Amino acid sequence: MTAGTPGGRIPSKWEEITAADPSHSAWYVQRFRDLAAQGRDxxxxARLVDAMLERGSRVLDAGCGPGxxxxxxxxxxxxVVGVDVDPVLIAAAEEDHPGPQxxxxxxxxxDLPTRGVTGEFDVIVCAGNVMTFVAPVTREAVLAGFARHLAPSGRVVVGFGAGRDYEFEEFFADAERAGLAVDLTLSTWDLRPFTDGADFLVAVLSRAS
Incomplete structure (x- = not known):
């Protein structure tokens, strides 16, 4: 996959943040290194996604951050294939988690190669509030890209918090227009049910029939 060129491409919210504060990416990398060093979970x-898969499945970590x-x-x-717009985060992923692409x-x-198979990923995971960091006008395009890269029986798992300028109902509408159907909604990554007023959403989606 080639990174988008500056001409004509709409920068993500993350890119706007890092342009305003060039140290932000390094801070983000160190934050998770510190949490791991402290023994924090x-x-x-990843455990939720792993439970959905057979060994040797293909996974796209969309907005992978430091991996x-x-x-x-x-x-x-x-x-595993991981994609992120931030080269600092990708460099940290390569250093801390060798093995994936x-x-x-x-x-x-x-636009990832699929070895001749249309939509080859068994799961596409988009964690870490990534959907709230893409440019708002590209949200539907991002979800449509997930649908294109999904195996026929594959699933997309998206998680993000409330209060980040992306209402959950708006996300559901974008997903439907992108060709995805909602199979399951949770309010946490440890399987607590989604309820009205929940401050976090974990959505499991599949290709719409």
Whole structure:
């Protein structure tokens, strides 16, 4: 995958943040290194995804950041590709979690080789509030890219919090227009049910029939 070129491409919210504060990416990397060094649990998202898969499944870690989710899934025996728009985060993923294929790229322009198989990923995981960091006008395009890269029986798992300028109902509408159907909604990565007023959403989606 090639990263998008500056001309004509809409920058993500994350890119706007890092342009305003060039130290932000390094701070983010160090934050998760510190949490791991403290023995904190940073693998809840990955455990949920792992429970959905057979060994050796193909996983796309969309907005992979410094690689904590994809790295865990690789060590669990899956074939992982991680994509993130931030080269600093990709460099950290390569250093801290060798094994997966880590790529710099814009999720709104997702175009990964599928070895001749249309939509080859068994799970696409988009954790860490990533959907709230893409440019708002590209949200539907990002979800449509997930649908294109999904195996026929595959699933997309998206998690993000409330109060981040992306209402849950708006997300559901974008997903439907992108060709995805909601199979399950949770309010945490440890399987607590989604309820009215929940401050976090974990949505499991599949290709719409």
């Amino acid at each position: 940073t693998a809840g998202e 904590r989710v994809g790295g865990y899934l690789h060590r669990a025996g899956h074939e 880590w790529l710099v790229g814009d999720l709104a322009e997702l």
